[in-house]
Amino acid sequence: MNSRRVWAILRFVLTTLFLYFVWVLFTSDLGLFSLLFGLAASLLTASLTYHIFLPEHEANLRFFIPHLWALLRFLFLMVLSLYQSSFHVVKAIITGNTNPRIVHFRTHLRSDLARTVLADAITFTPGTMTLDLNDDHLTVHWLLCTTTHTKAAGEAVKTKLEHALGRTWL
Amino acid sequence: MTDFILQAMLVMLMLFAVGTLLRLLLGPTASDRLVALNVLSAVSLALLVLWGIKVGRALYLDVALVYDIFGFLGFLAITRFLKDRKEN
Amino acid sequence: MIIREILALIAFLVGTFFGLFGMIGLFRFRDPYSRLHAGSLCGTTAVFSYLIALLLLAPSAAIGARVFIILVFFLISAPTGSSIVAKFIWESEDATTQRSSMKREDKSL
Structure with missing residues (x-):
């Protein structure tokens, strides 16, 4: 065989x-x-x-079988950041000063599942919304933008999530 | 107390539904209408669950579960249709 | 019993707060992207809080388990739906002036 x-x-x-x-x-x-x-x-x-x-081609079990403990921690982080980011958006609605920009960056997660979950999770971080996911290239609309530089924007938006996801899948 | 919370929740959800319907009717572009429809689908999901709890029957919750999982397929169909029509 | 009701009341009040501000944002912002941010994110939070309140008020274990499954799937389906709408706005020309200025900035990177 x-x-x-x-x-x-x-x-x-x-x-x-x-x-x-x-x-x-x-x-x-x-x-x-x-x-x-x-x-x-x-x-x-x-x-x-x-x-x-x-x-x-997803030739590794760790590509789609999650670490249970890490997955639970990730879900908890998601719920927490959902409330946090809604609070930021409410603040933006009250004061009315927004700075909308579209930023691009790449991710170094390797499995399709982890990339999809990252794209969904970015929607839950403060003032960001995923527009497109193409292989490892993400296009993100950022309502409360502080920088348009690719590397800095990537750092600000995804580092924490990518860290948590890298422990869950691969 | 429980009845009061359920009743207040029903009123608030109706208010949100009216607000999103207003945006749906006013929205100058197709994108605005789709945004309103997206919020409206979440509100109607909450209404289904609320009614299931209020009446105490699990049947409404099964409907809500299927609506939750397959709800976004409707958006996929609508956006695909509008995009195809724009290209022609 | 009474603790459950108090927690449900707190979740209901939090959900109402976010929902009302989401509605205000839906009418206050001018372009579709910002409306999507306000409506979708605050709407998701409001509905999520309401579902937590309903989970606390569930009369029996079978109904509570169903509400919990709906809650978990809502965390997956809500951002997927808003991503589909966001992609439609990006590909259509509804936010055209803003988009052209942003394209120029992208080339300067």
Whole structure:
């Protein structure tokens, strides 16, 4: 058995487990028929879609299996920064002095999942909104801009998030 | 006390819905209308959950869950449609 | 019981604060980007606080678990929706004057 086939089987199993977990979560029905039907349905769906759900080039388990403790810490950080950034925006609404700019920078996170979560998390940091994510290049609209220099803007917006995400995925 | 909080929440959510509907009707460009629609979808999600708690039935919460997960697909369709029409 | 209600009242008041200022921002700002910031971010915070209050007021464990799942998925779906709208504004010409000035600055980097 070569490594490509092992990797394909592993991805198939992981997709099935994820689908089955979502099935049990959403039906919240522990009867025998429901459990067996969900298993059959997730096996069928996983066999059809596992190569799309987990692409072959994501060749590391750490790319999509999170560290549970780091993930919980990251979620807590998100909720905290959601309130903090809303407070900043409320201050901007009251005083009315904003400085909107579009800034560009790159990220050094490697997996697709971590980049997507970073793009979503940037929306929760004070006065920033992700416009576009293209490979590792992010375009961000910044309401309370202090600098347009690429490196400084990247430092200000994403360093803390990237640090927390780098411990969660890769 | 619980009834009072639920009632006050209902009134506030109705107020937010009226505000976003006003922006939806006034908005000079398509972008403004989409922004208002985005806020309105979140408000209607909260209304569904609130009604489920108030009546005490889980059925509304299932509807809210599906609306939560697949709600943004509607925006994807609308933005794609408007962009295609602009290009033609 | 009474502690739960007091916590729910606090969450409700916080949500109302952010929601009202979000509505004001939706009408006070002039360009679509700033309106998106005000409406989407403050609206998300308001609805999130309301969902926390409703989670505290849930009458039974089954309903509470559903509200918790909705809460977690709302943290994923809300920024995704606003990102889609933001990308539409960027690609359309609705914020055109602001955009051209910003393009010039980008070239000077």
